[in-house]
Amino acid sequence: MDCHIQGNLQRILESIRIAKEKGATLRVGPELEITGYGCMDHFLEGDTGLHSWEVLAEILKSSDAKDIVCDIGMPVVHKNVIYNCRVIIHNSQILLIRPKMWMANDGNYRELRWFTPWAKHRQVEDHYLPRIIRAITGQEKVPFGDAVISTVDTCIGVELCEELFTPASPHILMGLDGVEIFTNSSGSHHELRKLYRRIDLMKEATMKASVGGVYLYANQQGCDGDRLYYDGCAMIVVNGRVVAQGSQFSLKDVEVVTATIDIEDVRAHRAVSSRSNQAAQAERYQRIEVPFSLSDCMADEIKHFSELVVGKLPEVRYHTPEEEIALGPACWLWDYLRRSRTQGYFIPLSGGIDSCATSVIVYSMCRLVAEAARNGDAQVIADARRIAGEPEGSEYTPVDPREFAHRIFHTCYMGTENSSPATRKRAKDLAEAIGSYHIDMNMDTLVTAVRDLFAYVTGVKPRFRVHGGTQAENLALQNIQARLRMVIAYLFASLMPWVRGRQGGLLVLGSANVDESLRGYFTKYDCSSADVNPIGAISKTDLKKFIAYARDAFDLPILTDFLEAVPTAELEPITETYVQADEADMGMTYDELSVFGRLRKVEKCGPWSMFTKLCHEWGSFLSPQQVAEKVKHFFFEYARNRHKMTTLTPSYHAEQYSPDDNRYDLRPFLYPSRFPWQFRKIDAAAAKLPDRSTKHAQEARDQHAIQAHDDD
Template sequence: MRLAGAALNQTPIDWQNNLRNICEAIQLAQDADVELLCLPELCLTGYGCEDLFLHDWLSETALLHLQQVRQCCTDPNMVVCVGLPVRLNGQTYNTACVIRNQEILGFAAKQFMANDGVHYEPRFFTSWRPGTTATFTFNGEEYTIGDLVFEHQGVRFGFEICEDAWRPASDRPAGRLKPRGVQLIVNPSASHFAMSKTDVRYQLVLKASRDYQVTYLYANLLGNEAGRITYDGEILIARNGQLITRNQLLSFKDVDLEFADVDFAVEPPVAADITPLPTPDEYRELNQALSLALFDYLRKARSKGFVLSLSGGADSCMCAVGVAELVRLGVLELGAEAFMRKVGTFTEDEIRFAVEYAQLPGAPLVGPESASDTGGRSQAVSHSAMQTTGSEKMTLNQQLTRRLLTCAYQGTVNSSDDTYLSAKDVADNIGAVFFSWDIDQEVKGYTGKIEHALGRELSWKTDDLTLQNIQARVRAPSIWMLANVLNCLLITTSNRSEAAVGYCTMDGDTAGSISPIAGVDKAFVKQWLVWAEAELGYYGLHRVNNLAPTAELRPLEDKQTDERDLMPYPLLNRIERLAFYERLSPQQVLTQLEGELNADIDPELLKTYVKRFYSLWSRNQWKRERYAPSFHLDDYNLDPRSWLRFPILSGGFAAELGAL
């Protein structure tokens, strides 16, 4: 039997897009003589519909659109498995509908709901009781739903739907399917991306195929579906512990189909050991996921591009390179014309120019080659056209980046030449539009108003945080205005380490539409930039990679750095992980760190750092509640909407810290 999985880039309740992708996958499978096609979990509605799953009309609309999917299933030799919700008697079930030759054979229902990390499925769905079935009627037709086994061309198959496969062996459906004569287990999934997670998923699928001596077909969603969560589009086919096929992950395509032939008449030996995957390159993984997440967010938000307050620091530089990589990787996979059409913001003239430019002898398509230096700290470049002055010296990718990314350096008397030159180097290197202005007058204006109202001068000795915050906050209105004028998404650049301790200014450096790296810790950001300079060739990162992270909000002679204000970032990240990923108490965290660090740090200083972390964490939950939407890229994050909930008001660990 020729088996296929299709990864689909869907969007919640975007019926036209979702149906188009589903029907395209079915047509591709039919053209390839596929006999069983697995589409991802809830691909008809989209997985991220959230509380809409509790609405009767959503399930009814999905069932209506399912009739259109039926019309696409015209091959009598092919079975199609498509995911959608079914709502019965006030309860919603997560199902996979099995269709053959335009006939619905039944709805297999998910038995276990994911309720950890980014998933809150029990809020929306009811678990189906194993071993039971029911019937329901829709538009005059009666259907069977529940714990079902199907047969196609003499092969019996059943389902594990995503979370079903992650349960212990004593619970998961596979153990009950095998005694029912099942030879093939089909798994439609919506399994979120996290760095190195593909290795866990690979082991899960191959071990299941070995332990239950079955063929296992797995198909995942693809892309940034609903804003925060990205799916890698993984397709796996395994048999008796041996991998048959696996696709390339994180594609920029809407539909990615992978198929393989399995001879069910011949039983191969069961693998004694699972062949491990090569160790994932987390820098490359994150690069691909971040780029795809930005690409999908841009086009699904129907925005014209991005605006970024480029400070010259590590976080803003990573965001800028992320947009450049969105362009490079998208053009590399799709080609310039298809990429530009899919983004949806380029004019026909711009597309024609790009296609003609790409055909010029020696016109490079990929790589961060240098743009011409247009010079000057106060330069202002037209945003509207790709045919800018000096464009003949730019790569096509730089010109596309120029069209999608506008940056501004907003300096004060406390800003250094190092950070300005760092910002300019990066902008020139990737081809982004680059503006520069200072905000000293605005800062003086607000400071003067408050001094007049209070009847005293503000000073660094008495008003340190206030004088820092006003600089960050004054930057927001102008960069927001630029984003509004250009109809672009404003990127905010906070990272996870800053979010943990509130090292940011609300309505200042946190202002923005989207916070792409808020799930990535600062130490990883710094390491990633070094990798991007060395491996991707972004030489414009050289200056930032030699700077100590600093907010540059105090006078230059103070030599402010982030780690002087807080603690070493690697230690901050370790405390954070022990506290909220490992879920240890403050005393347990301190004890664990004392064992790990031994004599590498003064015990009293370590205790000070632990107390500082918990105190800052507790008082800054309100900031984390107000962050712009962020991407889930690591194995956990601090976003209360997609991972970690914490009370805004609390005792602040006072008793626990007092006992240290």
């Protein structure tokens, strides 16, 4: 947390300066912006509260924060209870401390672990300020609770992140009591296809005549030291229409979105009889008055400008899922790289689509860095120089993504006797296309040494299945190769900068996708064990679409070869009659795994409810017995491999069915994997249910035709 404080203060002040330069009179920042949203258990430490007040003191003293209303986020201890708060300030005075009332406490969020929701709705208490604040403001106490801010010309209310997502959102009652501007300070993470929901909620919040109003949405942007990437996309919505939108993915540390609006539009929107009848009966919010006007123009001038804005409403920008994969994990990797102060990334490049996708995401990161450098982003250029090992005073500017990738991205093909020339060539060609510093090696001597050591100690030598070995021997010999690759990866990651005459080390990237993790189709502590994994919560299906997109968008024709290749681990010998393939090994397809994952996590299905749902969804092409076997096979493999989830490499969170045991998917890791009660119930139902599949119908038609022929 301490590493956030100084940088956050600078970013807050810079955002206020930019807002004032653009003519803004109200500035709204993201949730818990002073500390950062991702402090987690640091919120329980007294130091966190102390440093928050110290930072707020610096803001209150700053001339930058004069003549503008600022909505700032920080934790506050009130009567020995920790609250997630917004502190509204103006001209070195604290107007109101507004605590959050509804907490995010599922999925990635554990707010109730650190904060208590404010339960006294529309009530305010006195909060006695610490001495460092009293010395600046001259205030001994300030209002603390659920109130609104009344300026000379309008009324402002706070709605904090999760409160927008609740069934009875505060903006409804505030709007009925005359609040015209709603601020929402958020710490909302990126997830594929999630932005639609967020924007729809804001549009809906101000569209109905019962509410109307101006909605100012500020969100964290960047990596806050964990698996999540907060994807920004600040916006301003007026009466259900988006009038300004910020970027969803950016390397900028500070981005300010402004719009000039006409408050008369809100009043006109609300001039509806039914709304007026409800508003006349609405419960009252206490109003904290501030002798300040948000508008400083003549009303007719404001109206004229508003008409110009309404006539040119911007089109709401949504990225496709493929673009989200290209941008979100790339921004996260850049933040992770510069915050860890390491010299780049290292990845074992197998020639398969997963390590290919991970490498292309790193290349996308290099493209973003080069674009920012060409646009003169001083912070990005300074970080790039340090990461690339440039000496003090260097004028190096990373304008070529391939050249920058060659400096900071290291790929390595770790072949064995089971590897094919095709995968080796694909790895080499991809490295050349994206510019990475590539190494090609054979590690058979290492594998043989370990195998011979075992034979020397035990007197028996394990064999692959195709050579007459047992299943246990076959699996153990595959695992030797996979785990040795992890050891070699860390050796090379530690020493490659030294080999190239530089200092420091590299971060090792993992490349196991979410479906393989869900199924447990990887070796514990193999190459899936890395420092970070940008694709660990992305499905194989989405990764293929991303590779197809990147082939054209990044001009990488080599990616066609990866799309056409059959996924294989290449850990068993290739023979004339056998080539190892992932889906055959797993006993299910990647598309099926995506369905199983979503039903298990998002729709909260156990074996029985998953079976009943899939009988309906898959009944047209699979019999009940076939559905039963697939569901039972998935749960058996999922349960017996669940222990591997405790060792998953920290992954960029991108998918709702991520099985990450360490933060997101809190389930046991030791299961009785046979599920006797559930499987018995499934088998009994499958035996009784009618077969509606097309195959069964065709067989019935064929049998009927044969019978008719016999009758003739």
